[in-house]
Amino acid sequence: MTSTLPTLIDLLAHNAVAHADRPAVIDDGAPQSHSLLYVAVQRQAAALSALGVGQGDRVVLVAGNRAEVLVMLGAVAWLGAMLVPLNLRLSPAEMAQQSRDATPAMAVVDAACAPLWQAAWPEGMPGVPTVRLGAANGPSPAYAGPGTAPPVARQDAPELGVLMLFTAAVEGHARGAVLAQSQLTASARQIGAVWSLGVNDRWLGVLPLFHAAGIGLSLALLAAGGTCVLLPRFDPAAAVAAVEQHQVTVSATFAPMLGAMLDAAQTSGASLASLRICMGLEPPATQARLTALCPGVGFWSAYGQAEVSSMVCLGLQSERPGSAGRAVPPSQIRIQDATGQPVADGAEGEIAVRGPTVFLGYWDVETRRPFKPADPWHRTGDLGRLDADGWLWFTGRTAHKQLIKSGGENVYPAEVEQVLLEHPAVAEAFVFGQADEKWGEAVHAACALKPGAIATEADLIGFVAQRLARFKRPQQVRILPAPLTRAT
Structure with missing residues (x-):
């Protein structure tokens, strides 16, 4: 991709001509071309526009890894709107908070994820229509053939915010980082240049598309005219089978995913020889296993x-x-x-x-x-x-950003501490990370109870689990008899 393609729509339009029949996305085994992807984006934009979405509006998306996520991103870019994909691992309270903060014009929900959205908004989000991804009365199916797309005027511009990713919890409250089209395309160019990505490269899309790494790598491959091989969920056996079947060249994982893939490859005999790039935060032992199994990978x-x-x-x-x-x-x-x-x-x-x-x-x-x-x-x-x-x-x-990185997910201690302090027996709480061979870091906590109060470790872990995402739940809670003393 060159600097003359400043927006996502410019990128997709270029690919629709330059790489028309090459696969842009292989979604759970089904390939879709760059030309069809561009048509799908226009149709999706037309469907959203007909439902009232316009420039500056936010569209909340609750969906797993599927081609429609990339189509939706292109569609909101076309309209000058903004996509807000939510982490599927959030608790209902967290999902409600983030969607409320986004003040969306619409929520688009994958059928498989409908129970998550319903748990967050049992009566529906007030004033916000919810449509089913791919439903006849909502956003159109991602790929409906190469016919003429309904005309919708382009409203996209490089400087317009197009993607909001919630991160950086402050005082227990996650904030949305807003990214412009120009920033996403610049990142795609940079990654592609370092890795010399080209039309023959294929990325194994097992990182969630609601994460910056997942969406960023997808765009890097599309910017190079390459292919995103998306899997609906991470399964080690399915992942190594996809590498072999589709000759995947690029893989990025969160610990402990790569180790599980190496186990699966050795068990099944699947070949990972097509890989040339693997990226992640893996311990030296896992890196050594990768090198032994795939000497040609970096x-x-x-x-x-x-x-x-x-x-x-x-x-x-x-x-x-x-x-x-x-x-x-x-x-x-x-x-x-x-x-x-x-x-x-x-x-x-x-x-x-x-x-x-x-x-x-x-x-x-x-x-x-x-x-x-x-x-x-x-x-x-x-x-x-x-x-x-x-x-x-x-x-x-730094002191102002205490963070635990567990299996690729960000856990802010202050957020977990706030929840622990809501328990009627807890007087003080301190949450911290400890090195963990499997997850990189694991969440731990220490709590001091109120005088005369009784609570077990299981009580407090369960209390957090009811209110926060599973990955934020402490693996261990030490109950201390005296008030906590923190280093300053």
Whole structure:
């Protein structure tokens, strides 16, 4: 993709001509071409427009990994609207909060995910129509043949926000990071350039499309004229079978997915020889297993977040083991102190990012627009250091961004602490992460009870599980007899 394709629609229109009959998406085994994808986007835009969606409107999406997610993203881009895909692992209360904050004009729900939405809004979201993905009276089926699409005027522009991803919980409340079309296409170009992606590359889409990594890699492959091989859910046996059947070249996973895939490949005898790029945060032992099974694959580390449209650092682990990679041009990273001034090479500080992929800002519920500080350097809330060659070494998180990364999901301790404090027996709560061989980090907690109160570890874990997503539930809760003392 070139700089002359600043919007998602420009990208899709180019592919519809340049790579018309090549597969853009293989959805659960069924291939769909770039030309059909472009037609589907126009039809979807027409369907949404007929239902009243226009420029600036938000459309909440509750769906798994399927081609329609990419079609919906293109459709809202066409209309100048914004897609808000929700994490399917959220609790009903979390889903209700995030959808409420987005103030959507419409909710689009996959049939398989309808129970999740109904649990969040048993009586329906007040004032917000809910339509079934692919329903005759709602958004049109993603692929209905190559006929003429209904005419709908394009309202997209590079600077318009097109995607809102909820992240960065502050005081227990998740915020929506708003990304513009130009930021998503810039990220796709950057990733594609580093990996030399082309029309013959195929990505194994097992990362959820409601995550920045999942949607970012999908767009990187589409920008290169390549193919997204989507699986409806992660299943190790199905994943390795898809790699072999569709000759997948690019894979990205969250721990412990890669290890499970290697187990499945060794059990079934499926070949992973087509892979040339694997990316993730995997322990050295898993990386060594991958190298032994697939000598031709390169394992890449990365650094990124939703606020920077996916990955801004990439690097081969064989070149600098343990590093998070180097900045992907033209994005820049630096390490700075608490006042925002850069520090010397090798010194620890906060990781800051500047460049074309940095988001528009966090969604402001009151003004219904994104807001961020004027400083062009985005403060990530993560700590790290740069060596003399520009390689980034992640070292932790700043005090204002306490975060646990468990199996690729962000868990903010303050959010879990807030829920624990709602339990009638809990006087104080402290949530923290501990290294975990399977998940990378695991959620743990310590609680002090009110005088005379009684609660068991199982009581408190169950209390959290009823209110937050399963991945935020503490694996262990230590009940302490005395008030907690925190280091300052």
